[in-house]
Amino acid sequence: MSQQSSKKAGVGRRKFLQSAAVVGGSATASVIGGVSGAAAQPAPAPQAQRSGPAPLMPVDADPPPDVRVLTVDRAGSDFMVDVLKSLDFEYVAANPGSAFRGLHESIVNYGGNKAPELLTCCHEESSVALAHGYAAVEGKPMMVMAHSTVGLQHASMAIYNAYAGGVPVFIIVGNTLDASMRRPGAEWYHSVVDAAAMVRDYTKWDDNPVSLTHFAESSMRAYKFANTFPKGPVLIVADSELQERPMEEGGRLRIPKLTVERAPQGDSGSVAEAARMLVNATNPVIVAGDAIHTQAGMALLVELAELLQAPVQDQGGNFPSQHRLNGGGRGAIQEADVILGLDMDTMWSSVNAMSDQIHRPTRSLIREDAKLIGIGTYGLFSHGNYQNLQRYQPVDLSMTADSEATLPSLLEAIKRQLTDDRKRAFEQRGAKIAVARQRAQEQARKAATYGWDASPVSVARLSTELWAQIKGEDWALAGNRGGSLGMWNFDKRYQRLMGGDATGIGFTAPSSVGAALAHRKHGRLAVCIQTDGDLMYAPGVLWTAAHHRIPLLSVMHNNRAYHQEVMHVQRMSSRRQRNVTTSHIGNTLWDPFIDYAKLAQGLGVYSEGPITNPNDLGPALKRAIAVVKRGEPALVDVVTQPR
Numbered sequence: 001m002s003q004q005s006s007k008k009a010g011v012g013r014r015k016f017l018q019s020a021a022v023v024g025g026s027a028t029a030s031v032i033g034g035v036s037g038a039a040a041q042p043a044p045a046p047q048a049q050r051s052g053p054a055p056l057m058p059v060d061a062d063p064p065p066d067v068r069v070l071t072v073d074r075a076g077s078d079f080m081v082d083v084l085k086s087l088d089f090e091y092v093a094a095n096p097g098s099a100f101r102g103l104h105e106s107i108v109n110y111g112g113n114k115a116p117e118l119l120t121c122c123h124e125e126s127s128v129a130l131a132h133g134y135a136a137v138e139g140k141p142m143m144v145m146a147h148s149t150v151g152l153q154h155a156s157m158a159i160y161n162a163y164a165g166g167v168p169v170f171i172i173v174g175n176t177l178d179a180s181m182r183r184p185g186a187e188w189y190h191s192v193v194d195a196a197a198m199v200r201d202y203t204k205w206d207d208n209p210v211s212l213t214h215f216a217e218s219s220m221r222a223y224k225f226a227n228t229f230p231k232g233p234v235l236i237v238a239d240s241e242l243q244e245r246p247m248e249e250g251g252r253l254r255i256p257k258l259t260v261e262r263a264p265q266g267d268s269g270s271v272a273e274a275a276r277m278l279v280n281a282t283n284p285v286i287v288a289g290d291a292i293h294t295q296a297g298m299a300l301l302v303e304l305a306e307l308l309q310a311p312v313q314d315q316g317g318n319f320p321s322q323h324r325l326n327g328g329g330r331g332a333i334q335e336a337d338v339i340l341g342l343d344m345d346t347m348w349s350s351v352n353a354m355s356d357q358i359h360r361p362t363r364s365l366i367r368e369d370a371k372l373i374g375i376g377t378y379g380l381f382s383h384g385n386y387q388n389l390q391r392y393q394p395v396d397l398s399m400t401a402d403s404e405a406t407l408p409s410l411l412e413a414i415k416r417q418l419t420d421d422r423k424r425a426f427e428q429r430g431a432k433i434a435v436a437r438q439r440a441q442e443q444a445r446k447a448a449t450y451g452w453d454a455s456p457v458s459v460a461r462l463s464t465e466l467w468a469q470i471k472g473e474d475w476a477l478a479g480n481r482g483g484s485l486g487m488w489n490f491d492k493r494y495q496r497l498m499g500g501d502a503t504g505i506g507f508t509a510p511s512s513v514g515a516a517l518a519h520r521k522h523g524r525l526a527v528c529i530q531t532d533g534d535l536m537y538a539p540g541v542l543w544t545a546a547h548h549r550i551p552l553l554s555v556m557h558n559n560r561a562y563h564q565e566v567m568h569v570q571r572m573s574s575r576r577q578r579n580v581t582t583s584h585i586g587n588t589l590w591d592p593f594i595d596y597a598k599l600a601q602g603l604g605v606y607s608e609g610p611i612t613n614p615n616d617l618g619p620a621l622k623r624a625i626a627v628v629k630r631g632e633p634a635l636v637d638v639v640t641q642p643r
């Protein structure tokens with residue numbers, strides 16, 4: 001939006017400023033409470049306590065005589081909003097903070113609280129993780145604002161999750177660099193010389209603009225870097241002076257166009273060589289990490305697998321889960337003579353095994369003569385300090401390129417080299433893989449029935465009951481910690497999140513809300529299998545989901561523990577031949593049990609549970625899904641077996 005055209009949005013501004021812009025006193029007047037967009041929202045859930053707009057707080061009719069009233073026609077932050085609008089942000093997630101009060105005000109008044117629309121978050125970690133979940137569905141960044149030092153400190157682990165997961169997030173941090181302009185007291189604690197320093201090791205790029213032109217250009221660059229493979233979080237410091245000062249650069253200000261980068265493709269020589277290796281292989285295997293970003297890309301990967309009749313070991317929603325070529329397991333890796341790794345920064349762990357024993361012994365899983373091909377962009381960007389790249393794995397042919405963008409030329413090259421003899425051999429191979437897969441599926445189906453009627457509820461029962469209720473819908477998995485999803489039929493790319501995370505716990509709850517937000521405009525039924533430990537880091541995000549009417553079904557896999565850590569302590573005790581029955585100490589969430597249904601209800605979310613009888617689960621899920629279909633979040637607390 002140009003500076004000119006967005007001027008209209010300032011209607012009513014003077015009236016507002018008369019009561020709010022005071023200097024030397026606290027600008028407490030004219031704060032308006034209320035529920036954003038309430039009139040346009042669906043009816044509330046029966047259990048949720050909805051309040052109407054809060055009453056207007058008293059407005060000081062006349063400021064005290066010794067206080068100067070200053071007004072600003074156009075503040076720098078208005079221009080910042082023009083810049084952000086040009087980047088097409090739908091939402092900005094934030095916990096409020098005065099370091100970005102200028103920008104906050106411009107977003108809601110000058111920008112009309114639309115594109116971006118503010119999402120009220122109760123913790124900065126939730127803001128960033130919510131944006132992470134959104135980007136993992138939409139494939140583009142959401143914006144986050146954080147309050148200088150303290151806000152960024154809260155946000156930091158979620159930023160690391162986005163960095164490690166290769167997920168774009170666009171973060172703006174307020175700060176007051178000019179010491180002579182800092183208000184005495186808190187503003188000093190909340191100011192910093194180099195705001196981005198504390199997260200620089202795990203952001204892709206940052207800048208600290210000193211003019212509005214600088215802000216505009218750096219915002220474009222930041223967005224471009226964030227959304228170029230390998231994607232990641234970026235940070236721009238919006239100095240409070242730059243936000244609050246009147247715009248001085250006037251008509252000279254321009255917003256540069258965003259340049260969209262094309263993903264790099266493998267070079268033709270390497271692609272032809274890879275095709276030759278794959279066509280001539282006896283037992284090729286495809287291993288896919290964070291490789292596919294679109295539905296069209298998924299179709300290309302299916303075409304590749306079917307052309308070669310090769311198994312696909314999918315680590316992230318790249319390939320239809322029930323396709324007859326999905327799987328192959330460790331056996332396929334052990335027999336493979338050619339392994340094609342697509343965006344596999346974790347390739348080492350696919351072709352080696354390590355036992356968690358005292359000396360952590362490792363062994364190679366692959367044949368001595370096996371050849372490895374790697375295609376991926378992760379090598380294009382890395383920092384040294386954080387160790388998110390996993391162990392170094394040598395490969396025989398490596399292309400620094402985007403897998404999805406390279407697939408069309410790889411398919412063409414394979415087709416050119418195919419002979420009738422090879423096609424016949426491929427057919428026989430495919431038939432064998434399908435038989436092995438069917439056998440594995442039958443075993444998995446049988447395993448899911450063990451403990452079917454157990455109480456606490458088995459994780460397999462929880463997952464199966466949920467699947468039964470959603471499989472006829474346009475559904476998407478917005479998050480999962482620990483659900484057993486072997487029977488689920490994932491055949492759309494959006495049904496799973498793109499990218500990963502650093503397994504910094506406290507991620508699933510907020511990121512699933514962000515993912516559900518992205519699914520909302522497509523009308524998809526978003527569901528999440530939510531663990532108890534993860535939810536308890538920052539449960540306030542449930543309120544954010546309720547407040548902004550984000551339809552999400554959270555089904556609690558509530559094992560009343562940080563169970564993974566129970567198992568770790570047990571392992572230590574066994575190794576040392578000591579008491580294993582003490583492993584719950586420090587690791588369980590008992591005494592008292594947490595009532596998640598009540599917690600959710602208190603945060604305005606429809607809830608069911610705690611469910612201990614597995615026969616109650618189906619009907620509870622049905623009622624909760626009805627609420628979600630009305631446009632509200634719902635939570636079903638299921639007390640489960642540990643694993």
Ligand SMILES: Cc1ncc(C[n+]2csc(CCOP(=O)(O)OP(=O)(O)O)c2C)c(N)n1
Pocket residue numbers: 157481482503504505506531532533534535559561562563564565642
């Ligand atoms: C921020 C953070 N703190 C601690 C850990 C260590 N940790 C790994 S798994 C886990 C337990 C998580 O509990 P829950 O989400 O309930 O899952 P469960 O293991 O019980 O299935 C913890 C604390 C971590 N990964 N991240």
